[in-house]
Every structure is written in structure tokens, then in C-alpha cells.
Amino acid sequence: MMRKAASMIVCLICFLVLLTGSVIVEKQGSNLDFSFDNKGQYTGFNSLPSRYTLEMAQHAGYYVISDSKVVANGGLWDDFIAASSQGKNSSLRVVAFYSENGNSPFFADLFYKDDYYYLFDSSADELSKKPFKHLLILEGRFGNPSKDSGVIVLANDSSLTFDMIISSMVSSNYEYIKSIPEYKLIMFR
Numbered sequence: 484m485m486r487k488a489a490s491m492i493v494c495l496i497c498f499l500v501l502l503t504g505s506v507i508v509e510k511q512g513s514n515l516d517f518s519f520d521n522k523g524q525y526t527g528f529n530s531l532p533s534r535y536t537l538e539m540a541q542h543a544g545y546y547v548i549s550d551s552k553v554v555a556n557g558g559l560w561d562d563f564i565a566a567s568s569q570g571k572n573s574s575l576r577v578v579a580f581y582s583e584n585g586n587s588p589f590f591a592d593l594f595y596k597d598d599y600y601y602l603f604d605s606s607a608d609e610l611s612k613k614p615f616k617h618l619l620i621l622e623g624r625f626g627n628p629s630k631d632s633g634v635i636v637l638a639n640d641s642s643l644t645f646d647m648i649i650s651s652m653v654s655s656n657y658e659y660i661k662s663i664p665e666y667k668l669i670m671f672r
Contacts (some may be wrong), residue, residue: 496607515574515592517601524601527592535588537580539624553623567595577670593669600637603669614639621645633672640664 486572505548518526532539558577566573572595599614615637623645625632633646644666651663 490544495543498612515576515594517574517596518596519612523610523611525592525604528590528605528610530592531605537586563593563595564618568580568602570598572596591669602637602669612631613667617641618669619643619666620672621648623649625649635669637669638664640666 500575502512506640515527520526533644563573574595578584578595579591581589592603594601594603595618599616600618601612601614603610616639617637618635619638619641620633620635621644622631624630625645632645632649634645636643636648643666646667647663648666651660654660
């Protein structure tokens with residue numbers, strides 16, 4: 484039963500990745516270093532080259548999706564989900580290239596470590612360690628016209644719903660936004 488649920492989660496996440504654009508996930512065999520400086524800031528992005536290309540990622544053995552097409556190593560996301568579902572420490576680097584953004588890469592490092600998930604995003608000003616208990620794949624309908632959609636988030640409250648997440652993103656009501664339990668968006672699907 485657990486294996487079937489993990490497989491379903493993996494399939495949903497892969498579909499999400501395909502919908503979100505060009506994505507590269509670091510080869511599972513090369514574990515990321517869960518390291519921090521003396522101020523508690525994640526240091527995993529410090530050694531990245533300033534100009535990073537899709538070809539470099541392919542050559543390095545990363546899982547590559549470009550313009551919604553898988554290019555290499557399609558099972559790495561599945562491996563992360565399976566390992567974390569079994570309580571095994573694991574890590575995954577996501578590098579997103581967006582054509583409309585001039586193919587400038589976006590890096591995100593996702594960890595499952597000692598029963599908690601962590602997400603670090605290279606575009607964030609704050610890279611401190613914030614643990615989350617759950618990785619949630621939430622589905623619903625959104626848009627005009629309304630269509631099947633989804634989000635993948637990290638949260639400590641497993642009762643979060645798709646509607647709560649989407650409403651908090653589009654609401655201008657500060658009190659409502661504050662009422663939603665804390666979460667961190669991994670990606671849309």
C-alpha cells in the first residue's frame with residue numbers, strides 16, 4: 484500500500500515538473516552537502532558557476548527536462564520521493580531553465596533529513612534552515628476557465644488544502660493570509 488502511494492506521488496510530481504517548464508534535478512548518487520555558515524545560512528549554492536547551461540547539467544549527469552520534455556535521467560525525482568517515503572535521508576537539486584527568462588537557471592535544493600523536509604531556493608534572500616514535517620501534493624481546479632491544477636508544498640500541518648494554498652496566494656486580505664498555516668511552495672503542477 485505504501486509503495487503504491489509512493490508511486491502515485493511520484494507520478495503526480497513528474498507530471499507537475501513537466502507542466503512547470505524546464506527542470507533539472509541533481510543526480511541522486513551525488514548527495515548534496517547539508518551545510519551552513521556561522522550565521523546559519525545554507526551554503527549549498529556558493530560554488531555554482533555564474534554561467535550554467537543545460538549542456539553542463541546533462542554532462543554532469545543531472546535529470547534534465549527542457550521545455551516540458553524529459554532529456555535524461557527520468558527516475559531521479561522518483562528516487563527522492565521513494566527514499567523520503569521510506570524515511571531515508573535524501574537530497575535533490577532542481578535547476579529550472581525558463582525560455583521566457585533567457586534560460587537563466589533557478590536552483591532549489593530539497594532535502595529529507597532526520598524525518599524533516601527542507602527547501603533552499605537560490606533566489607531567496609534568507610537561506611536559514613526551516614524544517615517541515617510533510618511534503619504535500621495537493622490538487623484542485625483553478626484558472627479561467629477552471630482546469631485541473633496542483634501544487635506541491637512543504638508544511639507542518641497536513642490539513643492544508645489546494646484551495647487554502649491558492650486562496651492565500653491570490654487574496655488581498657492580510658488576516659486571511661495570516662490564518663493559513665505556514666507552507667513553502669516547491670512547485671505548481
